[in-house]
Amino acid sequence: MSTLPEPIxxxxxxxLVGELTVxxxxxxxVTYPLIPLYDGEKIYLTSSTLFSxxxxxxxxxxxxxxxxxxxxxxxxRTDRATIQGDARVIEEDPHGGWERLLPIxxxxxxxxxxxxxxxxxxxxxxxxxLIEITPRRALYWADGDAAxxxxxxxxxxxxx
Amino acid sequence: xxxxxxTPRTPALDLHEGxxxxxxxxxxxxxxxxxDGYPVSVAxxxxxxxxxxxxxxxxxxxxxxxxxxxxxxxxxHIRPQPGYGYDxxxxxxxxxxxxxxxDGATVSxxxxxxxxxxxxxxxxxxYSERSxxxxxxxxxxxxxxxxxxxxxxxxxxxLALRTTRLPFLSATIVPVVLGIAIAARHGSFDLLTAxxxxxxxxxxxxxxxxxxxxxxxxxxxxxxxLTPTKFSGGSRVIQYGxxxxxxxxxxxxxxxxxxxxxxxxxxxLRGSPALLIIGVVGFIVSIGYTAPPLKFVYxxxxxxxxxxxxxxxxxxxxxxxxxxGALSWEPFVASLPIALLVALILYVNEIPDRRGDARAGKxxxxxxxxxxxxxxxxxVAAVAAYAxxxxxxxxxxxxxxxxxALLSAPLALQVSRGLAPNYDNPYGLMAVMGVNVKVxxxxxxxxxxxxxxxxxxxxxxxxxxLFLR
Numbered sequence: 159m160s161t162l163p164e165p166i167x168x169x170x171x172x173x174l175v176g177e178l179t180v181x182x183x184x185x186x187x188v189t190y191p192l193i194p195l196y197d198g199e200k201i202y203l204t205s206s207t208l209f210s211x212x213x214x215x216x217x218x219x220x221x222x223x224x225x226x227x228x229x230x231x232x233x234x235r236t237d238r239a240t241i242q243g244d245a246r247v248i249e250e251d252p253h254g255g256w257e258r259l260l261p262i263x264x265x266x267x268x269x270x271x272x273x274x275x276x277x278x279x280x281x282x283x284x285x286x287x288l289i290e291i292t293p294r295r296a297l298y299w300a301d302g303d304a305a306x307x308x309x310x311x312x313x314x315x316x317x318x
Numbered sequence: 319x320x321x322x323x324x325t326p327r328t329p330a331l332d333l334h335e336g337x338x339x340x341x342x343x344x345x346x347x348x349x350x351x352x353x354d355g356y357p358v359s360v361a362x363x364x365x366x367x368x369x370x371x372x373x374x375x376x377x378x379x380x381x382x383x384x385x386x387x388x389x390x391x392x393x394x395h396i397r398p399q400p401g402y403g404y405d406x407x408x409x410x411x412x413x414x415x416x417x418x419x420x421d422g423a424t425v426s427x428x429x430x431x432x433x434x435x436x437x438x439x440x441x442x443x444x445y446s447e448r449s450x451x452x453x454x455x456x457x458x459x460x461x462x463x464x465x466x467x468x469x470x471x472x473x474x475x476x477l478a479l480r481t482t483r484l485p486f487l488s489a490t491i492v493p494v495v496l497g498i499a500i501a502a503r504h505g506s507f508d509l510l511t512a513x514x515x516x517x518x519x520x521x522x523x524x525x526x527x528x529x530x531x532x533x534x535x536x537x538x539x540x541x542x543x544l545t546p547t548k549f550s551g552g553s554r555v556i557q558y559g560x561x562x563x564x565x566x567x568x569x570x571x572x573x574x575x576x577x578x579x580x581x582x583x584x585x586x587l588r589g590s591p592a593l594l595i596i597g598v599v600g601f602i603v604s605i606g607y608t609a610p611p612l613k614f615v616y617x618x619x620x621x622x623x624x625x626x627x628x629x630x631x632x633x634x635x636x637x638x639x640x641x642x643g644a645l646s647w648e649p650f651v652a653s654l655p656i657a658l659l660v661a662l663i664l665y666v667n668e669i670p671d672r673r674g675d676a677r678a679g680k681x682x683x684x685x686x687x688x689x690x691x692x693x694x695x696x697x698v699a700a701v702a703a704y705a706x707x708x709x710x711x712x713x714x715x716x717x718x719x720x721x722x723a724l725l726s727a728p729l730a731l732q733v734s735r736g737l738a739p740n741y742d743n744p745y746g747l748m749a750v751m752g753v754n755v756k757v758x759x760x761x762x763x764x765x766x767x768x769x770x771x772x773x774x775x776x777x778x779x780x781x782x783x784l785f786l787r
Contacts, residue, residue: 174396174398174403174404175394175396175404177347177349177359177392177394179349179357179359180357181351181355181357185351185387185388186351186388186390186413187349187350187351187357187388187389187390188390188411189347189349189359189390189392189394189409189411190409191394191396191407191409206446206453207452207453207456207457207470208446208449208450208452208453209449209452210452210453210455210456211452213456214459219355221354221355221356221357222356222357223349223356223357223358223359225347225349225359225360225361227345227347227359227361227394228394228395228396230396230397230398231396231398231404233398238360238361240358240359240360242352242354242356242357242358243356249460252457252460252468252470253470253471266403267402267403267404268401268402268403269402269403270403277472277476278472278476278479278480279548280443280446281470281471281472281476281480281558281560282446282450282453282470282558283446285453285457285470285471294356295356297358297360297381299360299361302361304348304360304361304362304376304378304379304381305376305378305379306379306380307379307380307381308360308380308381
């Protein structure tokens, strides 16, 4: 079930990279570039255990945001968005649990399937946890310009 | 034993350097935590003064930028590669406090700290290696959370391949089969003991490979290495938590015990003092390669130990098993180019390891010598390997078809040319190391092919002399 306005969904579908921001134990925002994977309802990101500090932060505070700002990473689109939501870490099986998202991931990064066949070369990179974000609120800049106030929508509701 | 998983983290980023990097991005991402506790990000165009540690940017419309809490400015870059994914990854974040101008139009930002990564400066593989400790921390925490050990995994096949470094077994197969072939030319061949020799010698190398990781970990060399490649830096299975230190020690023991038992069986079947001496010396060289007190590789003697072990010892050992102890110069001469080329595999593989080796007190030749000297030694040794083949043929010790080995010389030239431009780039050197492994393999196989020609000729036309004597 779609929970986000169509333009934001389109951005999520197109984005090769987005900026995940989590809140650390001191209340500071920490931003990580990651590939956003959207299944039409929730946003997923994956994190290698090598770079798992973000997972520690999310376990301590599940309030996160994902921004999509880079026109180059979205095929030239100039609109921008930030999605705020509640995140949880899914890590029942760091070895293979994340592979259920491989079909969506492959659409954005086709080489990942090849790299997975070379898992022996970089085994810890493929030990991964999933970050599942349930969108709560979205800010959208149709022209991508912060001089204009964003359109704000809550998940499942129309833009304000 | 050195602390596993204590590899240094990504190099720290000075805030001025962070701001200077941030200034190179076409826009900056302002991020802060809103009153509801959620982060919010908005793209802004900041004017950055890296030297002063400050930035200014227009206050975003409709969003209140806090002045009583930390805010951050980030830059993020990728280059899309259609059909592949992307590359040129880099990002930087600078944290600090913001001050609003009296008219509320501009935010002044005073930077306090910075963090980032640029794969052009720290290659992804090195970045991953530096982060090994974070992965260990993750699994340790998950194990505590679940009350049961949780470890990273690989399938058994891949794990066995990685743990034993099985593909390097060519270093054993080549000299052993060559020794058997030369013995066959001399009229001695026994299939059972030939097979047992191949298996036993392989066990010695597999034991050596695993023991090497055990002792390098114990002495801190593998933990100090931040730029391992598939050819260098060990198997890393201990560092990655895939196999425990104790398990590795057990695996090495099993291989050595297996090799010892096969050696005893061969002694019983084909016993000779020469085989006993070769076996004992081989065991000492193998164990002493990294193990105290000998630690040949830590003293700059690793290349010599490998040359002796995977050259004359392997080849003559296989030869005397077949001949029941009879020795001759021919297998010794044939072993010399193999010895030099196998030593050069180790030698080149030590180049990317040299900084970590130096930190761990492992005084290999590339640690001790300058870049020009290291490259010159490679060239001299490679030329010597092929010169020995030619001289061996000229003086009648090697058969004329042994000259087939010269066909691999262009590969050695390729390695020689690739060393200088990639000397300080471990990942660029990977391709060169791969070719270098092929130099030994192909030279050995071509020598073997030469002996097969001799054997076939001997069977088909016994009167034809393929030696210049």
